[in-house]
Amino acid sequence: GHKGERGEKGTRGPSGLEGRVGGAGPSGTKGEKGSSGRKGDSGKVGPQGPNGGTGLKGSKGEVGAKGAKGQQTEALNWKQCVWKREDDKDTGLIQECRFKKIHGNSALHVAFGGNLRVYCGSGSYCCSRWFFTFNDDECTGPMAIDGVVHKTNTGDNPLRHRQIEGYCENIASGDIRVGFNIGKCSGYSVGDGY
Numbered sequence: 001g002h003k004g005e006r007g008e009k010g011t012r013g014p015s016g017l018e019g020r021v022g023g024a025g026p027s028g029t030k031g032e033k034g035s036s037g038r039k040g041d042s043g044k045v046g047p048q049g050p051n052g053g054t055g056l057k058g059s060k061g062e063v064g065a066k067g068a069k070g071q072q073t074e075a076l077n078w079k080q081c082v083w084k085r086e087d088d089k090d091t092g093l094i095q096e097c098r099f100k101k102i103h104g105n106s107a108l109h110v111a112f113g114g115n116l117r118v119y120c121g122s123g124s125y126c127c128s129r130w131f132f133t134f135n136d137d138e139c140t141g142p143m144a145i146d147g148v149v150h151k152t153n154t155g156d157n158p159l160r161h162r163q164i165e166g167y168c169e170n171i172a173s174g175d176i177r178v179g180f181n182i183g184k185c186s187g188y189s190v191g192d193g194y
Contacts, residue, residue, distance in 0.1 A: 094180045100176075101172070110132050117160065125188065145166035151191060
């Protein structure tokens with residue numbers, strides 16, 4: 001006979017039991033490289049570590065190159081004049097010492113060390129002045145080199161060691177007559193020098 005018509009859809013049956021977990025599938029392909037992350041904040045400074053131990057002694061270094069030849073310097077130019085005698089003059093030259101000055105742009109250092117005194121005879125106040133001369137002229141660069149002793153008439157005789165020294169500039173090179181002299185002080189009577 002002829003094929004019959006399609007029947008109506010039946011009602012949905014009840015759900016079946018849950019099936020078993022299937023096995024792991026194969027690994028997927030490697031993904032693309034991700035972008036770089038932002039720079040993190042700086043960490044805190046850590047505590048200072050302990051001092052390290054003494055290191056091993058290093059090897060001896062090589063000998064350095066020989067230095068350049070230095071300039072030759074002149075020997076010190078100095079002279080000492082010594083005398084020992086009684087000299088009771090009140091004015092004038094006591095002693096002269098000749099000196100060879102090498103350079104015209106240098107200063108000449110002179111010094112006297114010895115016993116000096118001034119005594120007032122009949123006057124109530126007196127003064128004596130001891131000074132250096134260079135070729136009979138006193139120093140003017142920067143000023144005279146001298147020592148002054150004032151005395152009142154007390155009857156004592158103060159013979160004591162004294163030191164007189166200084167530097168004189170503006171003296172040309174050559175032979176210099178260095179004189180040690182005694183004279184009066186400005187504004188005072190001449191004392192009894194010794």
